[in-house]
Amino acid sequence: MFTKDQIRHFQSLKTPFYYYDLKLLDQSLEEVKKHGLSRGYHIHFAIKANFNAEILERIRQAGLGIDCVSGAEIIRALECGFRPDQIAFAGVGKTDEEILIGLNHNIYSFNCESLEELRVLNELANREGKVANVAVRLNPNVEAKTHKYITTGLHENKFGISTDKLPQLFRLLHDLKSIRLMGIHFHIGSQIRDLEPFRQLCLRTNELQKEFEAEGFHLQHLNLGGGYGINYEDPDLEPIPDFKAFFDLFSEHLDHRDDQQIHFELGRSVVGQCGSLISRVLYVKEGVATDFAILDAGMTELIRPALYQASHRVDVLTSSKPEKTYDVVGPICESSDTFQRGIRLPELQRGDLVAIRSAGAYGEVMSSGFNLRERVKSYYS
Ligand SMILES: *Cc1c(COP(=O)(O)O)cnc(C)c1O
Numbered sequence: 001m002f003t004k005d006q007i008r009h010f011q012s013l014k015t016p017f018y019y020y021d022l023k024l025l026d027q028s029l030e031e032v033k034k035h036g037l038s039r040g041y042h043i044h045f046a047i048k049a050n051f052n053a054e055i056l057e058r059i060r061q062a063g064l065g066i067d068c069v070s071g072a073e074i075i076r077a078l079e080c081g082f083r084p085d086q087i088a089f090a091g092v093g094k095t096d097e098e099i100l101i102g103l104n105h106n107i108y109s110f111n112c113e114s115l116e117e118l119r120v121l122n123e124l125a126n127r128e129g130k131v132a133n134v135a136v137r138l139n140p141n142v143e144a145k146t147h148k149y150i151t152t153g154l155h156e157n158k159f160g161i162s163t164d165k166l167p168q169l170f171r172l173l174h175d176l177k178s179i180r181l182m183g184i185h186f187h188i189g190s191q192i193r194d195l196e197p198f199r200q201l202c203l204r205t206n207e208l209q210k211e212f213e214a215e216g217f218h219l220q221h222l223n224l225g226g227g228y229g230i231n232y233e234d235p236d237l238e239p240i241p242d243f244k245a246f247f248d249l250f251s252e253h254l255d256h257r258d259d260q261q262i263h264f265e266l267g268r269s270v271v272g273q274c275g276s277l278i279s280r281v282l283y284v285k286e287g288v289a290t291d292f293a294i295l296d297a298g299m300t301e302l303i304r305p306a307l308y309q310a311s312h313r314v315d316v317l318t319s320s321k322p323e324k325t326y327d328v329v330g331p332i333c334e335s336s337d338t339f340q341r342g343i344r345l346p347e348l349q350r351g352d353l354v355a356i357r358s359a360g361a362y363g364e365v366m367s368s369g370f371n372l373r374e375r376v377k378s379y380y381s
Pocket residue numbers: 046048049067069090091187189190191225226227228265266267268269361
């Protein structure tokens with residue numbers, strides 16, 4: 001995965017740091033273009049997964065738009081050269097200030113998540129003398145079969161408008177004069193590796209589209225969200241997700257009307273594999289059952305294991321000795337600050353370098369200042 005020269009370079013740098021393989025990012029974007037954009041699909045990158053300017057520039061050049069979940073993300077996207085008409089804005093708790101940012105920049109769509117939000121958006125748009133473009137995010141009650149913290153499309157989740165509320169929603173959409181319905185939006189969860197939930201989503205979308213049409217609404221677009229997963233266990237086996245299989249599924253199962261746009265919002269699947277967190281072993285501490293490899297990176301740099309019980313592959317870059325069993329942990333004062341338990345790795349010693357893989361999405365962006373830790377640097381190849 002890493003060349004000798006790269007590892008030598010890493011040894012001269014202060015650890016921990018994020019390292020991004022931009023060639024892999026470009027290759028992933030080529031696949032997204034080949035199997036998604038070339039079919040006429042509109043794809044927004046979920047900027048919350050990674051908001052580094054270098055990465056966003058490549059994503060912009062590939063022709064993707066942006067999916068935002070905060071006002072600051074809208075501003076960041078605009079600063080990075082994305083056009084307002086490439087920006088969708090989701091989120092269950094948009095503030096008035098954030099809504100005004102979207103309205104004043106005439107973004108492509110507000111993906112509204114409640115009837116209450118639609119009323120507020122209508123009022124603010126009216127006050128500004130504008131008409132807001134809206135997609136309503138519906139909760140399709142589809143089981144994404146992923147970790148419960150990253151499942152978003154079930155009735156028990158806070159996201160989207162429950163389909164029980166459709167009669168009230170239709171009334172509101174007819175009544176509110178400062179919003180314009182453009183489409184319907186879904187996002188059922190993240191790190192979905194099995195395509196079946198997406199097939200279920202297509203079937204549900206087809207039914208819901210008919211209900212909107214029966215009410216006299218023509219939908220200019222359907223937005224199927226993101227959520228496609230990556231191979232965390234073996235990133236080298238699958239450095240680029242199978243985008244063909246993903247987009248083929250939607251082509252096959254979605255009833256899409258002539259002149260209707262199909263939108264997606266991909267985050268993890270685009271950037272997940274191109275990032276690694278590079279860290280140094282501070283101590284190898286003898287334990288009772290297993291030894292601990294204590295790294296200088298912890299949950300402050302990569303919180304996914306602590307937050308979602310996520311597993312990131314750990315590769316040792318500077319030892320090829322016979323293997324031993326380790327718990328690989330960070331330095332933070334939390335027991336959940338653990339990357340791996342009981343894994344076999346080449347024997348480690350103080351100063352060895354490791355790469356925590358598949359950390360390009362929801363890694364650096366979720367880093368925190370807990371324990372007054374400094375934000376780490378990022379480097380690009
Ligand atoms: C986070 C998010 C996405 C991207 O999800 P991935 O699993 O990273 O593809 C897409 N749409 C919305 C509304 C989101 O909140």
